[in-house]
Amino acid sequence: MRPLTDVTPKPLLKAGAKRLIEYHLQGLASAGFKNVVINVSWLGQQIIDVLGDGSKYNLNIIYSDEGEQALETGGGIFNALPLLGDAPFLVINGDVWTDYPYQTLQNFKLKHKAHLILVENPPHNLQGDFSIDNGLLTENAKQKYTFSGIGIYSKDFFTAQESGKFPLAPMIRQCIAKGEISGEIYRGKWMDIGTVDRLNEVAEYLNAE
Numbered sequence: 001m002r003p004l005t006d007v008t009p010k011p012l013l014k015a016g017a018k019r020l021i022e023y024h025l026q027g028l029a030s031a032g033f034k035n036v037v038i039n040v041s042w043l044g045q046q047i048i049d050v051l052g053d054g055s056k057y058n059l060n061i062i063y064s065d066e067g068e069q070a071l072e073t074g075g076g077i078f079n080a081l082p083l084l085g086d087a088p089f090l091v092i093n094g095d096v097w098t099d100y101p102y103q104t105l106q107n108f109k110l111k112h113k114a115h116l117i118l119v120e121n122p123p124h125n126l127q128g129d130f131s132i133d134n135g136l137l138t139e140n141a142k143q144k145y146t147f148s149g150i151g152i153y154s155k156d157f158f159t160a161q162e163s164g165k166f167p168l169a170p171m172i173r174q175c176i177a178k179g180e181i182s183g184e185i186y187r188g189k190w191m192d193i194g195t196v197d198r199l200n201e202v203a204e205y206l207n208a209e
Contacts, residue, residue, distance in 0.1 A: 009043045011094035012050060015199060016206030019050070024092050025057040031102035033090070036061045037083045041070035073168040078158050086155060093149030097202045098190040105152060112136075113157040113180040114172070118145035119190045130176065130183065137181045139173065147172075148190055 011021035018026075021038075028036060036059050040047050044065065054061030064080035071079055077091060088110040090102070100117065108115065116137060121128045121144070128144025130137045157175065175181045191202050 007043075009040075009047055010193065012046060013193070013199060015097060015193070015202040020097060020193060021047070021051070021094050022057070023097055024094070025051070025054070025059060025061075027100075027102050028092075029058045032106050033102065034060055037064055037080050038062075038094075039064045039066055039071075039076040039080055041066040041076075042068060069165070071165045074161070074166045074171055075164055077153070077168070078161050078163060078166075081155060081158060084155075088152050088154045090152050091150070095193045096149045096191065097193060098148065098150070098186075099188050100148070100150060100186055100190065108152055110152055110154055112154075112182045113175050114151055114153045114182075116151040116172070116181060116183045117148045118183055118185050119148045120185075120187060121146045122190075122192060124192070124194070130172075132183050132185065135182050136179055137172075137176045137183045139176060145185055146192075148186065149192070 012019045014020075015023075025036065036054060038047060038051070038061060040063050044063070048063055051057075051061055062083055064076070064083055066076055066079055070076065073093070088108070090105055098119075116130070118130060118132065118137075125146050129147045130139060131141030131144050132138070133141055157171065161171070172181065189205075191198060191205075193199050193202060
């Protein structure tokens with residue numbers, strides 16, 4: 001995403017009329033969510049300045065500061081745990097766009113350590129990530145889907161971790177091996193904004209609606 005992200009955090013990049021993160025915030029507010037924690041790091045003050053306390057989105061936003069060096073997805077979530085309370089919580093990657101109906105997760109009854117949303121494989125990840133068998137994620141089936149970056153997690157998912165920088169994927173795989181993660185497949189619109197071309201693709205799609 002460089003050079004765009006040299007001066008602007010990826011969640012603040014515009015696709016259509018709105019910033020990427022604003023689509024998530026408005027979707028969450030429409031679904032009845034009230035409280036949002038946003039992880040910030042490099043150029044994070046820009047996110048705070050733009051989004052403020054969340055009142056303009058009918059949300060209450062607080063921020064978890066990872067410092068100048070981002071802690072990766074796993075470390076970032078772990079760092080934010082003191083702000084999240086004891087109940088299961090929804091995590092959404094800031095660099096995806098989707099029309100997923102968040103209201104289906106508003107009162108979701110989590111029965112395992114996590115519940116992940118999978119999507120059809122995009123061109124840049126044709127091999128997929130995980131499969132689903134009887135509602136549980138597995139890596140053994142032939143048909144694999146891509147992890148969307150949307151999931152519900154319990155605090156128990158992180159009990160074996162310590163603070164610091166670490167990715168989320170190895171933790172997910174460890175729990176999958178123990179049958180501790182459920183999942184679902186979403187077949188609606190979803191895009192991973194990992195390149196300028198994909199950002200433009202999202203913008204073109206939104207402008208055509």
